[in-house]
Amino acid sequence: ETGVTQSPTHLIKTRGQQVTLRCSSQSGHNTVSWYQQALGQGPQFIFQYYREEENGRGNFPPRFSGLQFPNYSSELNVNALELDDSALYLCASSFGPGGNQETQYFGPGTRLLVL
Amino acid sequence: AQSVTQLGSHVSVSEGALVLLRCNYSSSVPPYLFWYVQYPNQGLQLLLKYTSAATLVKGINGFEAEFKKSETSFHLTKPSAHMSDAAEYFCAVSGNSGYSTLTFGKGTMLLVSP
Numbered sequence: 501e502t503g504v505t506q507s508p509t510h511l512i513k514t515r516g517q518q519v520t521l522r523c524s525s526q527s528g529h530n531t532v533s534w535y536q537q538a539l540g541q542g543p544q545f546i547f548q549y550y551r552e553e554e555n556g557r558g559n560f561p562p563r564f565s566g567l568q569f570p571n572y573s574s575e576l577n578v579n580a581l582e583l584d585d586s587a588l589y590l591c592a593s594s595f596g597p598g599g600n601q602e603t604q605y606f607g608p609g610t611r612l613l614v615l
Numbered sequence: 616a617q618s619v620t621q622l623g624s625h626v627s628v629s630e631g632a633l634v635l636l637r638c639n640y641s642s643s644v645p646p647y648l649f650w651y652v653q654y655p656n657q658g659l660q661l662l663l664k665y666t667s668a669a670t671l672v673k674g675i676n677g678f679e680a681e682f683k684k685s686e687t688s689f690h691l692t693k694p695s696a697h698m699s700d701a702a703e704y705f706c707a708v709s710g711n712s713g714y715s716t717l718t719f720g721k722g723t724m725l726l727v728s729p
Contacts, residue, residue: 504658533716542619542705542719543659556716590658602709604717606651606658 502527504593504607512613513581521576521610523591531555531596532574533604534566537588549574550596578612586614617642617708621720629728634693636723638680638706641687647709648689649717650680654702662704665689676700701727 505524513519525532531550535543545558549568563579572593578585588611592604622637640646647666651659663674670682680691689706703724707717 506658535717540721542707542721543717545716545718548716558716592659603649603661603664605661608656608658 504591504605506589506591506607506610508610509608510611510613512615514615515581515583517581517614518577518579519581519612521578521589521591521612523574523576523593523607525572525574525591525593526605529593529595529605530572531594531602532568532572533592533594534574534576535590535592536560537590537609538584539587543590546576581614583614586612588612617646617718619706619708619718619720621704621706621723623723624721625724625726627726627728628696630698631695634678634691634696634700634725636691636704636706636725638689638691638720639687640689640706640708642708648680648682649707649709650674650678650689650691651705651707651719652702653705653722659705662691696725696727698727698729701725 507522533548534546537543546560547557548555552568565577568574588609590609591607594602594604618641620639649664650662663672665672665682673679678693703722705719705722707719
């Protein structure tokens with residue numbers, strides 16, 4: 501069984517640029533959630549994708565967008581990068597979107613630095 | 616709305632001592648509660664979860680947590696700390712939204728000294 505994988509592991513961008521982060525879900529999982537973890541903070545929910553559609557969104561501006569593909573992998577896109585976007589971005593997969601007892605399995609994260 | 620408060624950003628124990636990491640939650644509906652561990656430069660690993668089946672939940676690596684509704688708490692314990700337990704621990708709550716989002720606390724760094 502393959503776990504959740506993310507790429508790249510590290511990324512450096514400059515303010516105003518755009519970035520795309522990628523996530524492959526765990527085998528058998530059809531739901532992907534993205535979280536932002538700023539330094540010294542707990543992860544914050546960005547949005548969730550279920551069967552290729554956005555299924556829920558946290559308090560993040562529209563310049564944070566995503567996609568889910570038929571194989572349930574996912575992308576997180578951030579436009580017009582700001583310094584505060586520097587963080588660890590975590591992807592989590594689960595089987596099913598609702599059922600709030602559903603366990604989410606996390607990938608190792610992508611560390612983004614915006615200069 | 617849901618929230619999680621973890622008391623103490625850092626907790627220091629000696630190897631072999633009791634580990635107690637505190638978590639209090641706020642939820643307008645019966646919560647599902649989780650503890651995750653994060654080792655340096657890694658993602659989050661599930662330690663245990665409470666889903667109303669039993670108030671005392673046993674997890675991996677000898678950790679357990681007890682759900683106390685009257686105290687709105689879900690503290691994490693381990694009888695005897697090991698050096699390998701040094702990591703950051705996050706408590707999280709999941710509510711009754713139509714999607715399985717997690718609301719995390721700010722985390723507690725566990726330091727284990729020999």
